Amino acid sequence: MATCVHIDEAKDTQPRANGCEECLKIGGYWVHLRTCLECGHVGCCDSSPNKHASAHFHEDKHPVVRSAEPGESWKWCFVDEVLAP
Template sequence: MAICTHLAEAKETPPQGNGCKECLEIGWRWVHLRTCLECGHVGCCDSSRGKHATAHFHEEKHPVVQSAEPGESWKWCYVDEALAP
């Protein structure tokens, strides 16, 4: 099984806001937030109406997000579909 290099190389990037940018612009609510570790974009999770974190990956090809939820620090690689605690 191949090891995900995206997770190993991901750097901690500060979030660029306190909520999902797209949801805030259109007045939607979200369930959980994810922060892109490449650019700091904050987007909502796939359980949210907009699925903006995943949409950001598809648009920008930034592979790794980190949970932006208090008490959580896990990371997810969209490319390899890999989770890091």
């Protein structure tokens, strides 16, 4: 599996919330959650209606998220479009 400098340099940041931060505020729902490894923002995945994890990347330019799903630890780099275990 490929890797990138963003994933190699990503922090082990703890999630700031127990659900998608924006969905919790607006009463939305999510399919899966992603945690930003730069700031801990928790956003919903691109299968969710609002795609808040991707929106966070486009707004704040934080490149790497980790799955926030139980039993999963993979990381995704939005910049290089690389998945790492």
